[in-house]
Amino acid sequence: MKICNTQNNNPTKKLPVMKNYTDVYTEYKKIIDKILSTSIQKQTPETLYKPLKYLLDGGGKRIRPVLLIFACEAAGGKMEDAVNASVAIELLHNFTLVHDDIMDNADTRRGRLTIHNKWNTNVAILSGDHLIGMAYTYLLKTDSERLGEIARTFTDGIIEVCEGQSYDKEFESRKDVTVEEYIMMIGKKTAKMLETSALIGAIIGKGSAEMMLNLKEYSSNLGIAFQILDDLLDITSTEKELGKKIGGDLVEGKKTFILLKALELVKERNDLSKLYYIIEHNGLENNEDEQIAGIKYIFEKHGVIDYAKKEIEKYTERADNSLNKIPGSESRDRLKWFSNMLMSRSF
Amino acid sequence: MKICNTQNNNPTKKLPVMKNYTDVYTEYKKIIDKILSTSIQKQTPETLYKPLKYLLDGGGKRIRPVLLIFACEAAGGKMEDAVNASVAIELLHNFTLVHDDIMDNADTRRGRLTIHNKWNTNVAILSGDHLIGMAYTYLLKTDSERLGEIARTFTDGIIEVCEGQSYDKEFESRKDVTVEEYIMMIGKKTAKMLETSALIGAIIGKGSAEMMLNLKEYSSNLGIAFQILDDLLDITSTEKELGKKIGGDLVEGKKTFILLKALELVKERNDLSKLYYIIEHNGLENNEDEQIAGIKYIFEKHGVIDYAKKEIEKYTERADNSLNKIPGSESRDRLKWFSNMLMSRSF
Numbered sequence: 001m002k003i004c005n006t007q008n009n010n011p012t013k014k015l016p017v018m019k020n021y022t023d024v025y026t027e028y029k030k031i032i033d034k035i036l037s038t039s040i041q042k043q044t045p046e047t048l049y050k051p052l053k054y055l056l057d058g059g060g061k062r063i064r065p066v067l068l069i070f071a072c073e074a075a076g077g078k079m080e081d082a083v084n085a086s087v088a089i090e091l092l093h094n095f096t097l098v099h100d101d102i103m104d105n106a107d108t109r110r111g112r113l114t115i116h117n118k119w120n121t122n123v124a125i126l127s128g129d130h131l132i133g134m135a136y137t138y139l140l141k142t143d144s145e146r147l148g149e150i151a152r153t154f155t156d157g158i159i160e161v162c163e164g165q166s167y168d169k170e171f172e173s174r175k176d177v178t179v180e181e182y183i184m185m186i187g188k189k190t191a192k193m194l195e196t197s198a199l200i201g202a203i204i205g206k207g208s209a210e211m212m213l214n215l216k217e218y219s220s221n222l223g224i225a226f227q228i229l230d231d232l233l234d235i236t237s238t239e240k241e242l243g244k245k246i247g248g249d250l251v252e253g254k255k256t257f258i259l260l261k262a263l264e265l266v267k268e269r270n271d272l273s274k275l276y277y278i279i280e281h282n283g284l285e286n287n288e289d290e291q292i293a294g295i296k297y298i299f300e301k302h303g304v305i306d307y308a309k310k311e312i313e314k315y316t317e318r319a320d321n322s323l324n325k326i327p328g329s330e331s332r333d334r335l336k337w338f339s340n341m342l343m344s345r346s347f
Numbered sequence: 348m349k350i351c352n353t354q355n356n357n358p359t360k361k362l363p364v365m366k367n368y369t370d371v372y373t374e375y376k377k378i379i380d381k382i383l384s385t386s387i388q389k390q391t392p393e394t395l396y397k398p399l400k401y402l403l404d405g406g407g408k409r410i411r412p413v414l415l416i417f418a419c420e421a422a423g424g425k426m427e428d429a430v431n432a433s434v435a436i437e438l439l440h441n442f443t444l445v446h447d448d449i450m451d452n453a454d455t456r457r458g459r460l461t462i463h464n465k466w467n468t469n470v471a472i473l474s475g476d477h478l479i480g481m482a483y484t485y486l487l488k489t490d491s492e493r494l495g496e497i498a499r500t501f502t503d504g505i506i507e508v509c510e511g512q513s514y515d516k517e518f519e520s521r522k523d524v525t526v527e528e529y530i531m532m533i534g535k536k537t538a539k540m541l542e543t544s545a546l547i548g549a550i551i552g553k554g555s556a557e558m559m560l561n562l563k564e565y566s567s568n569l570g571i572a573f574q575i576l577d578d579l580l581d582i583t584s585t586e587k588e589l590g591k592k593i594g595g596d597l598v599e600g601k602k603t604f605i606l607l608k609a610l611e612l613v614k615e616r617n618d619l620s621k622l623y624y625i626i627e628h629n630g631l632e633n634n635e636d637e638q639i640a641g642i643k644y645i646f647e648k649h650g651v652i653d654y655a656k657k658e659i660e661k662y663t664e665r666a667d668n669s670l671n672k673i674p675g676s677e678s679r680d681r682l683k684w685f686s687n688m689l690m691s692r693s694f
Contacts, residue, residue, distance in 0.1 A: 045513035099476060103469040122450040125472060126513050129446060132479050133505035140499050148494050152487050158480035166392035166473050 021337040028069055028079070028086075029062045035087050039134065051115045051127045052134075055094060058110055063342065064193055065090040068201040070338055071215050073331040077205025081143065085150065085204060088139035089197045092154070095131035096161055096193070098124055103169060104252075111243060132158070139200075146203050153203065157196030164189025171255045175279050179260045183224065186257075190230075191223025210325075217322035222339050225315035229343060231256035232308045235296050247292030253283030258299055258308050266302045274298065316343050368684040375416055375426070375433075376409045382434045386481065398462045398474045399481075402441060405457055410689065411540055412437040415548040417685055418562050420678040424552025428490065432497065432551060435486035436544045439501070442478035443508055443540070445471055450516060451599075458590060479505070493550050500550065504543030511536025518602045522626050526607045530571065533604075537577075538570025557672075564669035569686050572662035576690060578603035579655045582643050594639030600630030604658070609651045618645050663690050 040053045065086030072082035100106075101114040102124050108114060116124035139154055140147070167185040171177045198219035202212045233242065234249040235258065249256045259275060266272055274295055278284060284291060299305050319339050326332055387400045412433030419429035447453075448461040449471050455461060463471035486501055487494070514532040518524045545566035549559045580589065581596040582605065596603045606622060613619055621642055625631060631638060646652050666686050673679055 045510055045517055047517050048510060048513035095476075099472055102472060121468070122516055123513075125446055125449060125475075126509055126516075128472075129442075129475070129479070130506065130509040132476075133502055133509060136483070136498065136502040137506065140495060140502060147498075148487060151483065151494075151498055155480055155483040155487060159477065159484065162473055162477040162480060163392055163395060166395035166470075169469055169473075170392055170394050 021334050021341075024334065025066055025338070025341075028066050031083065032062050032065045032086055032090060033059070035083070036090065039087070039091075039138075047119065047123050048126055048130060051119050051123055052130065054112075054118070055098065055115060055127065058112055060090070060094075060110060062090060064093050064197040067194060067219065067338065068197040070331065070335050071198040071201030071207075071219070072205040073201075074215065074326065074329065074335055075202040075205030075207030075211050077201070077207075082201055082204045084138045084141040085200050086197075088135045088137075088154065089193070089200065091131050091135035091138065092158065093193060095128045095135065096165070098128040098131065100165060102128075103165070108244075142204060144204055146206075150200050150203050153196060153199050157192055160188045160192040164192065172253065172282065174255075177255045177260060179257070179264055182255060182257060182260050186224060186227040187220065190227040191220045194219040194223040194226070214322045214325045218319045218335065218339070221315045221319040221322065222342065225312045225319065225339075226342055228257045228308055228312050228315070229345070231258055232305065232312070233345075235292070235299065236305060247284075247295070250278055250292065250295060251284045253278055253281070257311070258304050261307055262299055262302065262304045265304060265307065266298075268302075271298050271302070312343065316340075368681050368688075371681065372413055372685070372688075375413050378430060379409050379412045379433055379437060380406070382430070383437065386434070386438075386485075394466065394470050395473055395477060398466050398470055399477065401459075401465070402445065402462060402474065405459055407437070407441075407457060409437060411440050411544040414541060414566065414685065415544040417678065417682050418545040418548030418554075418566070419552035420548075421562065421673065421676065421682055422549040422552030422554030422558050424548070424554075429548055429551045431485045431488040432547050433544075435482045435484075435501065436540070436547065438478050438482035438485060439505065440540060442475045442482065443512070445475040445478065447512060449475075450512070455591075489551060491551055493553075497547050497550050500543060500546050504539055507535045507539040511539065519600065519629065521602075524602045524607060526604070526611055529602060529604060529607050533571060533574040534567065537574040538567045541566040541570040541573070561669045561672045565666045565682065565686070568662045568666040568669065569689065572659045572666065572686075573689055575604045575655055575659050575662070576692070578605055579652065579659070580692075582639065582646065583652060594631075594642070597625055597639065597642060598631045600625055600628070605646055605651050605655050608654055609646055609649065612651060612654065613645075613649045615649075618649070621645065659690065663687075 036056045039056060040049050042049050068086040068089050069079050069082045073079060097109060098115050101109055102116045102121055106114050107117050114124070115127050136151075136154070139151060142150060144150060164185055164187070167181075168189055171181070171185065195216055198215040199212060202215045207215065231249065234256065235247055237246055239245055250259065259278065262275055263272065263279070274291070275298070296305075316339060320336060323332055323336055323339075383403045386403060387396050389396050415433040415436050416426050416429045420426060444456060445462050448456055449463045449468055453461050454464050461471070462474050483498075483501075486498060489497060491497060511532055511534070514528075515536055518528070518532065542563055545562040546559060549562045554562065578596065581603065582594055584593055586592055597606065606625065609622055610619065610626070621638070622645070643652075663686060667683060670679055670683055670686075
């Protein structure tokens with residue numbers, strides 16, 4: 001399967017039934033958005049509920065909650081039974097965004113000011129903490145005989161996400177991070193949350209141990225592919241599509257997949273001077289288009305971009321293979337569409 | 348009942364059976380300490396698990412976990428059944444300490460450097476987040492048919508503690524906080540965590556609705572008394588007993604019970620100039636002993652200290668009255684001893 005269209009083409013092209021699935025996705029997203037926008041009923045304390053309302057009205061792709069519902073359906077369950085848990089996983093995801101933005105000094109998110117920037121760090125810390133409480137509140141509304149298992153799976157997700165973010169921050173000040181370590185880190189920071197979504201969906205849908213294993217493999221591989229694509233798009237996308245200047249990760253000195261892979265692959269040290277500069281100085285001093293274009297040229301010349309695309313395909317195929325192990329159904333096809341849709345994005 | 352010995356006398360004096368109960372308290376504390384000290388098994392990521400190990404080896408009074416176990420026993424349950432939940436509540440308490448210390452710029456805690464001070468703010472944010480995950484991990488080990496109810500009670504605790512801390516931070520920049528608002532705030536910030544402990548203990552002990560109500564009343568009143576005493580000791584204790592300079596709250600401009608009550612009670616505005624200075628300037632410029640002694644003198648002269656002691660007695664009596672509503676037993680007496688012990692502390 002050919003995926004990962006990093007050019008500006010229509011991601012629906014190769015997926016004939018997508019229209020249908022897009023409608024379902026849009027419908028579920030709307031349900032989640034509606035619950036999120038009414039989840040804050042209190043007005044005071046103002047420094048807690050104003051930022052939370054601002055955040056939860058801010059939109060988002062709602063990938064994790066939709067995955068949770070799709071997984072529930074694939075396991076034989078109903079959407080209605082998974083809605084509260086899906087809201088919970090989105091709230092948990094938002095908690096990670098709010099706290100990560102503090103740590104990364106991010107000024108904007110989804111085109112709007114971050115909470116710590118619009119208010120202050122204390123407000124952002126407390127908003128994030130409160131989101132964890134809100135997340136469990138919704139999760140624990142789930143009507144399931146396996147509520148303990150659901151809550152434990154959710155909690156394992158929190159633990160690993162914290163580990164992943166800790167590694168990510170550690171890597172920022174290390175000059176010798178390997179690609180292997182990077183994959184381990186994104187496994188915890190990005191993939192684990194997708195895995196948690198799929199697993200909880202499967203439990204609510206009363207999935208068997210085998211179903212759970214396959215959905216776990218599907219979502220964790222999807223998560224790795226998703227993050228490598230994210231890293232790749234930082235340099236192969238356009239400013240218009242990305243909604244921000246390309247090469248931002250390089251400027252900030254992030255240890256992304258392509259940067260680490262380039263350092264591992266490329267033997268001509270001469271060509272790497274700019275990359276070593278990023279490693280040594282923890283980023284670039286300014287974001288000049290020529291500079292980024294130059295680095296992109298090096299990546300292309302040495303096949304790093306192609307390598308990344310192949311890795312994305314590898315993990316996406318692994319995800320699809322896991323899906324193929326579960327009995328054929330409309331909901332299985334929908335999950336297949338879902339991963340293809342995520343991997344076809346160009347922004 | 349006369350409680351609240353703010354002088355340096357022996358708090359056990361009026362409690363003939365205390366020795367026995369002290370032993371039980373010490374034994375339970377040891378069990379909790381042991382679990383906490385072995386709760387961190389992983390070594391990496393180092394910037395997550397080193398600070399957590401440092402924190403959880405740092406000791407503490409373990410008031411909340413012991414209260415949880417005592418409440419479980421009072422409801423008819425066994426200590427063993429409540430141990431995991433008691434560790435959970437202590438971990439949750441530690442989460443609030445780590446994040447509050449960031450917000451309050453606190454350099455030390457329990458005589459040791461705070462995490463954000465010893466490491467940095469990012470490490471402290473992540474350590475706190477992780478503690479919530481750890482807390483749920485232990486909580487969800489609890490073997491109870493009412494696990495959903497236990498987890499929901501725990502989650503309600505998190506929500507209110509975040510609200511309480513938000514109010515506390517809001518009050519810092521407000522000049523018109525009332526005593527009533529203050530009581531509402533400590534109800535959420537301090538009392539709610541004791542209430543959560545007692546309620547979860549009662550659920551594990553299979554307590555009836557009536558038992559739960561009485562233990563809830565007991566612990567929330569105890570929590571209010573506990574916090575007012577804390578505020579009072581900041582000025583009536585000694586540096587030796589407190590382990591830090593007295594008057595710290597005044598220096599930091601905290602809106603404590605005695606400060607707010609003084610502003611409400613005292614009519615001679617002349618005497619209040621120093622207090623207005625604290626409100627206007629959000630604290631005192633330096634911590635000179637004469638200055639603090641002067642303020643203490645004003646508090647004493649206008650009966651604010653006595654008023655605070657009476658309030659502490661009032662809430663402690665309410666707590667005791669709630670206890671009297673539950674059937675007499677050794678474990679009820681132990682809870683009575685527990686509140687008296689807490690209220691007799693002079694540090």
